[in-house]
Amino acid sequence: MSTANDQSDAGPAPADPGAAMELLRDRVVRTPVLVDPALDELTGGQLFFxxxxxxxxxxxxxxxASFAVARLAEGVQGVATHSSGNHGAALAAAARARGLGAHVVMPENAVRTKVEAVREHGGIVHFCAPTQAAREAGLADRVAEGLVPIPPYDHDDIIAGQGTVGVELIDQVDRLDAIVAPIGGGGLLAGIARAVAESGRTIEVIGAEPAGADDAARSRAAGRRVDDHSPRTIADGLRALVGHRNLAILEARDVPILTVSEAAIRDAMVALWHRLKQVIEPSGAVAYAAVAAHPERFAGRRVAIVLSGGNLDVGALLHGLPSA
Structure with missing residues (x-):
């Protein structure tokens, strides 16, 4: 029987980010790259968001999610995953576009608006305890019911699909010196590392994670995947334990991981709103927080920063403010 980290036995051979880009070109948004001279001055580098x-x-x-669903064999009845929110909503939307149902196991402390987003895209939510073990057990239950598992990060098609962020960046920005991306489970960072390797360019790939969820940094330092993980961070999308496949890619490419404080994450969200006028969720601001915390590392360099998500519960953020 498949487990939470297994791929479907009926699925095709793994693809690379370049191949994923060809399939996804008309299915995903080619997101823009934003710049701001004031943020450049703070770090001494040229930043591309x-x-x-x-x-x-x-x-x-x-x-x-779109790439994984597109690669499913015919006859699949539905898909399942576990997610803190963003992957669940993405999978629900991708599955619905193909006429499939999607079941999403979510921690009971998931952000309310992210739960609503999964449901708005047609997903069925199953709550579980806020632990990695509970999430994976909940997914295993759904798989036992006959659904195809598409985990949020430890999956070859997911990694290839997320790697299209790197494919686009390399095409959009000339002479990049580095790409900084957040890491939770690691699908995005591993995918970007693969895209850079595939391109043949000399671009440093760097991960960023909260100090309160530093399993990737500890795993890289230990040379093995750590199993003690009790995340405490506002960056809810980065609380997952780094995946086996993802860590192996990061180790093979010698990808360093920088950690940042909760205060740095909040400051980054404020700076991105103030300067770029963009609403970025905590997980999405972590990469910029790492660059801002280590200006000496990025001074004089052309650095791409991935703003990975903007699903912030603004209503909760504003609740309690005095009325005018």
């Missing part, structure tokens, strides 16, 4: 919060369903997750 990849606006994945403007992707369909509000995050980069739609890329991987």
């Amino acid at each position: 990849k606006a994945e919060h403007l992707q369909r369903t509000g995050s980069f997750k739609f890329r991987g």
